[in-house]
Amino acid sequence: MNTQRIEAFSDGVFAIAITLLVLDIRPPQASAHLAADLLALWPSYLAYLISFLLIGLIWANHHEMFQHIRRVDRMLMFFNTLLLMNVAFLPFVTAVLSSSLREHIGLRTAVILYGSTLVIGGIFFNAVWEWARYRHRLLGDSIAPADAKAIARRFMLGPTAYLVGTAIGAVVPVLGLALFAALILFYWLPITHGLHLSRSAPG
Amino acid sequence: MNTQRIEAFSDGVFAIAITLLVLDIRPPQASAHLAADLLALWPSYLAYLISFLLIGLIWANHHEMFQHIRRVDRMLMFFNTLLLMNVAFLPFVTAVLSSSLREHIGLRTAVILYGSTLVIGGIFFNAVWEWARYRHRLLGDSIAPADAKAIARRFMLGPTAYLVGTAIGAVVPVLGLALFAALILFYWLPITHGLHLSRSAPG
Amino acid sequence: MNTQRIEAFSDGVFAIAITLLVLDIRPPQASAHLAADLLALWPSYLAYLISFLLIGLIWANHHEMFQHIRRVDRMLMFFNTLLLMNVAFLPFVTAVLSSSLREHIGLRTAVILYGSTLVIGGIFFNAVWEWARYRHRLLGDSIAPADAKAIARRFMLGPTAYLVGTAIGAVVPVLGLALFAALILFYWLPITHGLHLSRSAPG
Amino acid sequence: MNTQRIEAFSDGVFAIAITLLVLDIRPPQASAHLAADLLALWPSYLAYLISFLLIGLIWANHHEMFQHIRRVDRMLMFFNTLLLMNVAFLPFVTAVLSSSLREHIGLRTAVILYGSTLVIGGIFFNAVWEWARYRHRLLGDSIAPADAKAIARRFMLGPTAYLVGTAIGAVVPVLGLALFAALILFYWLPITHGLHLSRSAPG
Secondary structure: OOOHHHHHHHHHHHHHHHHHHHHHOOOOOOOOOHHHHHHOOHHHHHHHHHHHHHHHHHHHHHHHHHOOEOOOOHHHHHHHHHHHHHHHHHHHHHHHHHHHHHHOOOHHHHHHHHHHHHHHHHHHHHHHHHHHHHHHOOEOOOOOHHHHHHHHHHHHHHHHHHHHHHHHHHHOHHHHHHHHHHHHHHHHOOHHHHHHHHHHOOO | OOOHHHHHHHHHHHHHHHHHHHHHOOOOOOOOOHHHHHHOOHHHHHHHHHHHHHHHHHHHHHHHHHOOEOOOOHHHHHHHHHHHHHHHHHHHHHHHHHHHHHHOOOHHHHHHHHHHHHHHHHHHHHHHHHHHHHHHOOEOOOOOHHHHHHHHHHHHHHHHHHHHHHHHHHHOHHHHHHHHHHHHHHHHOOHHHHHHHHHHOOO | OOOHHHHHHHHHHHHHHHHHHHHHOOOOOOOOOHHHHHHOOHHHHHHHHHHHHHHHHHHHHHHHHHOOEOOOOHHHHHHHHHHHHHHHHHHHHHHHHHHHHHHOOOHHHHHHHHHHHHHHHHHHHHHHHHHHHHHHOOEOOOOOHHHHHHHHHHHHHHHHHHHHHHHHHHHOHHHHHHHHHHHHHHHHOOHHHHHHHHHHOOO | OOOHHHHHHHHHHHHHHHHHHHHHOOOOOOOOOHHHHHHOOHHHHHHHHHHHHHHHHHHHHHHHHHOOEOOOOHHHHHHHHHHHHHHHHHHHHHHHHHHHHHHOOOHHHHHHHHHHHHHHHHHHHHHHHHHHHHHHOOEOOOOOHHHHHHHHHHHHHHHHHHHHHHHHHHHOHHHHHHHHHHHHHHHHOOHHHHHHHHHHOOO
């Protein structure tokens, strides 16, 4: 109950940020070559797809994280606000990325911007969890400190992998972008892991 | 309780996507012929009406579906995210449609785009339900497997009908569009069916 | 519980529509005469103020209405969707109104458009309530049929008054607009009435 | 339970207003000097950062306030709507501020506008709390009248400090802006205070 409103507020920001992504896909003026104009927007569709799955993923992890958090204090709210600030920023970096893909220029800069935003978001995400599990003050009995630590180790993987992707993207932009897409899919898909985790959580 | 946040997040995306539809109706600059300018926007009003009822309908079906879902796993979240990605894309295809109606050009392309989006959305919708009812793992006791199957069969009707509409629209665009509108109204209106269903659900 | 998600979805649409109103106030490019440019936007501020209080008011009435509704069926969802479609349309008619006030032209048209939207919205609002209280099927025991009828009579006042305002506005636009503003304030302010009602509701 | 929907509606407005802030950061067209173009947007990032933390802060305080409010009446809804109207206005004043910082002109006007909006918002915020604690009618037993008064005194600090900041900003704009940023951080950070408060609240 204590965490209900922070979850509702966060859900709102996640839902709006994820839906605002579509505003970057500008509908072309209808014309005789509408089909071609629509196809030419493929970089926007690609960026929409990647960022939508990304925000959905952060939301799913946020959901998992808050299943274990029982109490909220001011500092947790602060770290959560920083995380949301990062999430709400994603439509901007997505627009820069798709613009760069459409214009065939500036991809290095766009990929570094995109990747850095992911890294920083990952750090904020971990800050929320670290603060919550510090001395187990804000967690409930449903999770043991050792399990909380195991989750922390898994959460740390995100920003680390994104950092590697950003470094690679600084050298070969397209490769960095492909890596981000692969990572997002990879984090979504290992269902067995997810199933196992959600089953172990209550026990 | 376990499904509470995925419903809240989905409600958020539905609510935002449905409200963003109005941004496609650009208010004309006030002038001596304001009334005429407002009337000339009728394609935008029509597209707004159809897509608003459509998203409202998907929401109502989503609501019905989640009344039977008791548990959520990672894969269900993934399919649900794909569904929401489709819903959030609807303001874009609606804008393309209304632009085509206003400019009297490209309607075939716009109708195929609109219809294909509906078909894909219907597939994602069914993916969520199929995953949830597979071995009855994620459903509660309130619904029997046979009833879940009956609902599945009804849910399958949507994408099938939209596919037929798209095929017709590829030949006679206006007819395809009229069919979409008719289908949406048809799915909304058979109240007796709806009443019966919601009554049978808990039993 | 059965009405929880329709309320959450409606709250989302109300919250987004009310917040989108600010997008019509275009920030002027900063310049040496920024203060004057900001003051020149007064019609936008006025339209923002009126429509914000209006949507807040519809939300408050929607909230009151759903405190008595215990069950939801397909038709109620349909009428509620029509109501939300009207609410989500208000940022558009507000933008037309403020544009007309800024350009000193087309006010008659803008006021008629604004008023008609209010009238239609009032009709949809009453449709939801009439459907819910028909044979008392969707209401709970917390309210007697006679009280439901009394509320219906009060809800009917809205569209009637807005219709009068629209008729007056068709003759003297500014007077119609002033009447809308007065009505909105009037419906907000009679606190004693509101207090009385909320106290009588549970009894 | 009675305050649940007003909280959900408010959370929606807070979440949308805070996320709309990003729309003011216009993605530059990709070009050979994309990195430089992105860096030139620093005033927009700064304004985004300040206003995001500000709205997050108002939300956190709103959350704290409503933990003590048990009943809602029409007048409380009215004051809360005024507060939300102020919050939803913040993306506009933020856009004016960042435009002024980018163009190096009109900063005095922009800072006065920003500060005045904060002052008025603070007054509306206090109006909600004063109305709720008047004769303790709308508060629950979890809080003593003396504690409600202590909170009121703390809430009063906000608009007072923002008023001082606005006055200073009218003389030295940059100093006023720095003061707003400092105040927002200061209100976020004193965690010990926050911890103490949330611990004392239930007792």
